[in-house]
Each structure stands twice: as structure tokens, then as C-alpha cells.
Amino acid sequence: MTTTTATNLPDSLISTLAGCYYTDPAIFALEQENIYETMWFCAVRAAGLDKAGAFRTVQVGRESVLLTRSRKGNINAFYNVCRHRGAQLCTESSGEVKRALQCPYHAWTYDLDGKLVAAPHLTKMPDVDRFEYGLRRIAIKEWLGYVWVCLADEPPSFEDTVMREVVERLGDVAAIDHYTVADLKVGRRIVYDVKANWKLIVENFMECYHCATIHPELTEVLPEFADGYAAQYYVGHGAEFGEDIQGFTIDGSAGLDPIPGVSKDQDRRYYAITIRPQVFINLVPDHAIVHRMYPMAADHTIVECDWLYLPQVVESGHDISRSVELFHRVNQQDFAACERCQPTMGSRMYRDGGVLVPSEHHIGAFHDWLRSMLAI
Helix, strand or coil, X not given: CCCCCCCCCCCCCEECCCHHHHCCHHHXXXXXXXXXXXXXXXXXXXXXXXXXXXXXXXXXCCEEEEEEECCCCCEEEEECCCCCCCCCCCCCCEEECCCCEECCCCCCEECCCCCEEECCCHHHCCCCCCCXXXXXXXXXXXXXXXXXXXXXXXXXXXXXXXXXXXXXXHCCCHHHHCCCHHHCEEEEEEEEEECCCHHHHHHHHHCCCXXXXXXXXXXXXXXXXXXXXXXXXXCCCCEECCCCCCCCCCCCXXXXXXXXXXXXXXXXEEEEEEECCCEEEEEECCEEEEEEEEEEECCEEEEEEEEEECHHHHHCCCCCHHHHHHHHXXXXXXXXXXXXXXXXXXXXXXXXXXXXXXXXXXXXHHHHHHHHHHCC
């Protein structure tokens, strides 16, 4: 496994990760084991599990995770694995069961809290503990209206990991509380199938050196992005709307009902937060945009993107298309750029990696973190 990087660089340049980090299945497997299976992972929007028996399956690292709402109203997360012979309980990405979760192979049946409640001839096996042979639970945390899961036997502190990323970006947690993200409602959800490594997507989101080149609509709304510096990564700083811009829309026209809690300092500003390893949060005065990545292979990532608005905006049928279109177009432009890079990550010309200019140097900290997590 080669992990060398460029050397003998001028002071203004620092090296990136070597190309193999984006193509090598062995490195991808290490990332799944050491990052995605040990850290908090933003899995689903809690409101999507809107009734008892509603379920969703998501891929977390190498594991299929089953999330369902119980009859008591709480959300549980389990490994999507029958305790009998290991068959997947639910093969669809979402759905609803009436009373219980039943394995389609041998009909082992579990209630919505994971207890084994029935199986062929189970009454003839009184020594089988219904709880011990129930579904294996996974740690969960609800925050910002999303269900976060962690596969680790001893999950890291949520406050010292996930919430700390918000503090390091905005200065304090209260700054994001103003947007009442948990109370917002999904107005639009778009799922993107990106033929690129998940790290290329993270790196793209972290810098604006490319903004003037591929984001004409975004730089029209946020003029300071045109200078190539990632202003959104200065602690507490939000990129200001252009003088003639009324809202965060594709044409700069007025947005929708503003979120009441947004402070005067946050008005007419855009904030972006990266929460490692797989979440991007974008905040503007009238809505929030949340990206969640699901790495599927070294060269394949699913990105699920939610546009969140005040409930009355969604329920009243307001036209949100101009609002959605701006970041949808940004997503398309960014993912196309990542897909343009992916094939050349295996080139001999990128064997030692590329370089980062000064406005991208903060990406080097992401690379250092990744290496430390993988211990290579």
C-alpha cells in the first residue's frame, strides 16, 4: 500500500493525500472500520419514522442498520441481522410493518423494541432467552431532528465530537439553535448517486477556490465566494448576501418565511458546517440544507440532501423551487467536479498526490485527521 505524498514543494503549496487514498479498496475498508464504524453517523430524519412500525435501513460502514419507531414512540436502531442464521430482516430501504419484524427466512419474529417474540417451535426451547436472542441494539442520539447512530461498543462523547464541530465553526452551539433545525420540515429531498470517493466530496465542500469557476449562480448571491477563499470557515463568519440579493434563491429573489429565531447578526448570511465524517449543514435565514453521505465503495458515494423550511411554508404549498434550485445546481456542479477527479486519482501522474494552494491549506488538517484515524 503506497501512501507517499509530494515533496520539495514551495512554501505556498502543501501536498494532498496520495492518489491511492481515493482508489484503494484496502484503504476504503480501513475507513469503514476505523471511521464510519466508530464515530457518530447521521442516519435518518426522525420525522421520516412517523408512526409505530415505520422503518428505514441505512448503510453505516460495512453494516446494514435498521431504524424503527416503537409502539412507545421512541426510535430504536438495530443491526439488520436476524439472530438465528444472519439473514437480513428488511431488504427495502424503507417501509412499515404492522406489529413486528419477521425474518423472511425462518420466521424468527421480533417486536419493535427488538425482543424475540416468536419463532417456529420456540416454545419447545424454554432455555432460549427472548432478550438475549433479540436484535442487537445500536447507540442512538437525536439532534437537529436527525437520528445519529454509533456502532462502537463505547461511543465517543456526542458533545465532544459532533457538537464540538459546530462550536469550532460558529463559536457556540446557541448559534445553530437559533435556526430551530429540529422543528423544520423537509420541503424537498434529493438523492445523488456520485461516482466519486467520499473524501473528494468533503474536500470540495471545504474550499471555495473553485467557486468562481463552476458556481456562477452561487457567487452571484454570495459575492465574497468569488475571491476563492473559504470565508465560511472563519469562526463565526457567515458569507454575506450581495447588495441587491433579496434571498438565497437561484435568481436572488426574495426567499420564504424567515426562521424567527435567526439573530440580526445572522440575517442575510450563509453559514456552512462540516461535521466529520459525513454531514454538511448549510444555514440561511429562511431554511437549512443538510447533506448526509453514505460511502458505498472507494469510487461511489450516495448523498442524501434535505431542504428544511418552517412547517407552515411546506404545509401551505409555497413554491420553494427557486430556493431549492440554487443549491441543487451547486450540488450538481460540485459532484460533476468530483466525478471528473475520480478517474485520475489512479493515474501515475497523481501517484504522489496533488497540491493545496494557501486558500485550501485548511484541507491539510482534514488529511492529517484522516491519517491519524487510519494509523497509516
